[in-house]
Amino acid sequence: MQRITILIHCEDQKSIIATVTNYIAAINGNIIYLDQHVDADENVFFMRLECEFSAKDWNLESIKSHFETHLANPFNMNWEIYPQEQKPKMALFISKYDHCLYDILGRYSAGELNLEIPLIISNHEDLRSVADRFEIPFEYVPFTKEIKAQGEQQQLDLLAKHQIDFVVLARYMQIITPQLIAAYKNNIINIHHSFLPAFPGAKPYHSAFKRGVKIIGATSHYVTEELDEGPIIEQDITRVSHSHSIEDFIMKGRDLERMVLARAIQLHAERKTIVYNNKTVVFS
Amino acid sequence: MQRITILIHCEDQKSIIATVTNYIAAINGNIIYLDQHVDADENVFFMRLECEFSAKDWNLESIKSHFETHLANPFNMNWEIYPQEQKPKMALFISKYDHCLYDILGRYSAGELNLEIPLIISNHEDLRSVADRFEIPFEYVPFTKEIKAQGEQQQLDLLAKHQIDFVVLARYMQIITPQLIAAYKNNIINIHHSFLPAFPGAKPYHSAFKRGVKIIGATSHYVTEELDEGPIIEQDITRVSHSHSIEDFIMKGRDLERMVLARAIQLHAERKTIVYNNKTVVFS
């Protein structure tokens, strides 16, 4: 049996679900998971479906082709079909902070992440030893305003060479260039250390401390050209009090960053997110 | 347009979703919500579907009749169809604790609950004035071991007279008799003041205090003959510490009880729960 995941979004129309599920029935497929959502304001239909079918009787390429002709085109769908055994390839961008890096590589080594990590890129040499420890290829790509074009080209070349599907900024402290954003649209995930839209930009824990908030948070989002304004994938918070210093905020925040980023990576790798209108539909 | 909610569960079989959604398409219905779940261990399929159709063109009774013949019977479904404009009728059973009562009646008066409350039954006269304040009929039904049969009969008569659909025990401090449980199977909701299965039975806050737990909880569940062992609808917790006394546990617990019970009532009233195998499927 072969398992596939189907993601669809299109204008809301009658009979979409019936048509899709009829097709699954027609190939003797078994629906394992189906969730759908209608954005009533925008009149958009979203669906995620997992099913399995006999790989002997049905060929994935012919299924895709049939799906395109007889379902996607008539309904004018945006659609993707992924075989579940195909693990996406993730590159990590890092700088000097190591807590998210250790967390991701620990989870990866423990077999929790359904993906491959063939590449780590950093604008500093500091964390090479951590990459070595986990035996992940580490590439030092210097990046400053002055050598932006050169840095960007190196990044793009490395990503292409390693056939990277998506990029995770694990507290990477440099801007991502528009060309890279365009090349990996909705495929670059950042972790920001506040509950956005509060405290965008630099030093959010300091701002949170100054404001005297009683909760701090972290936000994982897809990167767009507007800093910290991309579609939010996942957020979480923790309580703080007057008794916590900025250092305590930072330390507690590290736990949030780790957890929120790990969840976002997992959701993306399992194809549970669809981006629409600068927001995400996140299937459970 | 008429809106209906359809709840289904049956043995998992191919083409159920296709068949049901084809039928909705056939009556020119528009699916507003569809969620399904398969219990892989038990091989049971569950679905909740909301749709709207033209009340001019299609009659609810004929839809039910067609559904039974052409869908429910062939697939051997357990099924229910509810028109959404029909609000369920809820009776409250209370004793002397008033916090859940005030909360429910406050929400009801503020228009948050999609139901009617034609009846409050209590085994004490103490809270009659609260019922009066909110203008809800209050019936005093004494209940002790000695007069169990008589009390039960009075309860059943009052529930029948007011055409009650479901019963909520808002910290009612007497046992519910097997006959009443049978008459309102999966339609009696209790709030227990612990995160079950921890601390069943009497005085859970005292037991929690003695054990030195760092979280306390509340659990709302359907009542079955086994005390505190019915299908769980909703649970929540709050943190406690050594600095909290038993009185603090009780006071913090009141907030949990209110909130968890209110959510369970809402879920039940919106037909979002299906009971199977002493567990609940709770659609979001």
Added chain:
Amino acid sequence: MQRITILIHCEDQKSIIATVTNYIAAINGNIIYLDQHVDADENVFFMRLECEFSAKDWNLESIKSHFETHLANPFNMNWEIYPQEQKPKMALFISKYDHCLYDILGRYSAGELNLEIPLIISNHEDLRSVADRFEIPFEYVPFTKEIKAQGEQQQLDLLAKHQIDFVVLARYMQIITPQLIAAYKNNIINIHHSFLPAFPGAKPYHSAFKRGVKIIGATSHYVTEELDEGPIIEQDITRVSHSHSIEDFIMKGRDLERMVLARAIQLHAERKTIVYNNKTVVFS
């Protein structure tokens, strides 16, 4: 035995705790609770202390007088001493939203709030019947930009007449005038329906929906002249998803507003808050 609560803040200096606790020992007092905090950046010391002493042997006024001369003055303290049997008097300001009102009056009637509510002021007549239901005096005080001075004077007169200690804005939809803010400095509590500083101002649920956040929140704070920028007392959040409409946000938010405001009221009434530097110290 008489129980008192002592609140202190002053420049951090050596021997403050020793001096205060020596004094309690000198009047044969028993310390029931002591918590202290030092703001290291600002070099400010904060302390909350509960103790009991023999009311036969020691008189509260003479204690206060002694405390002032021998402790507060030498250390240049800001200080307050409250007898615990003296319940603070709270006024509610409301408009048309009734959910926080029902919640507060329900808790009050259930005996959960350690305060008195001798007065409700509203700029609309709509909720008079709710006040009547709970037998709380209700005063209609019209308030618009045009009659601001007159409205403010009526408010101040009513607050004075009822000897109000603090004011709670339970979704009151008018601005509070600078004169009222000055008269009740750090004694006016507002509930804002977002996790501030995100989404200040009007329609925060709409903004949150548009931004696609995965958590929404509520914030209770003391009112200052800067809208939604006063010292935060309490915040809480709940998770939302793409499947929730703005109406769902609003309904889930009502639960947050109720809960967060109730906690802030409780903290203030039990004298557990000290305001400093536009932030709060909140003792547990």
Added chain:
Amino acid sequence: MQRITILIHCEDQKSIIATVTNYIAAINGNIIYLDQHVDADENVFFMRLECEFSAKDWNLESIKSHFETHLANPFNMNWEIYPQEQKPKMALFISKYDHCLYDILGRYSAGELNLEIPLIISNHEDLRSVADRFEIPFEYVPFTKEIKAQGEQQQLDLLAKHQIDFVVLARYMQIITPQLIAAYKNNIINIHHSFLPAFPGAKPYHSAFKRGVKIIGATSHYVTEELDEGPIIEQDITRVSHSHSIEDFIMKGRDLERMVLARAIQLHAERKTIVYNNKTVVFS
């Protein structure tokens, strides 16, 4: 300046705080943190105090000696004084589960844990490579019922040799012998994968799944001879639904186990816990 942490518990008596803080004042010490708790039922006083004093003028050993004679003895205190620069030495006991191990070693390598890890003991060879990766000495100590006495002796010898202060069972799947428990009383920390007292013993996720709970949890506690009944240090929970399989419970639970165990380790290492009456006082 030298910083010390003082932990005290004893029968509640008048003037304890005054006496202790007078002493700190007498050595020109500066109190950085003071928190106290009175267990009113048991009449026990608990205090944690951090202070700094001039290491030139005052010697730690003479302070301890003075403290014992003039404070601890008169009040019959249980007491400990720790210099903060002295990091406790922690041994990890592991079996085959690696997720907590990766998490702890990642945090340790990232400099988040204020302790040293000179030793990992395992009853299997499987995770030696992880220990090697982080360059922590790994000792294989076979342990089965048949060779219990021998295994225990090896464990005790290794702990003694490495001057271990406390032991963490990071999903170690063997019982701890009474002699080891006695040797490290209140110094062996376990992580159990349920919110105790619910689901003690084996396979708690399976039991939770069967019961249909809506929250699952993890509990970190000190090990006593009664399985899963020792003093609880920290607990946390996460929400689950009918849509989660047992495998999902296990995967979500791993995050809880990691987080709860890491917090308990941190609390213990910073000497923030006092055990009394099979419960913990956990200072914030």
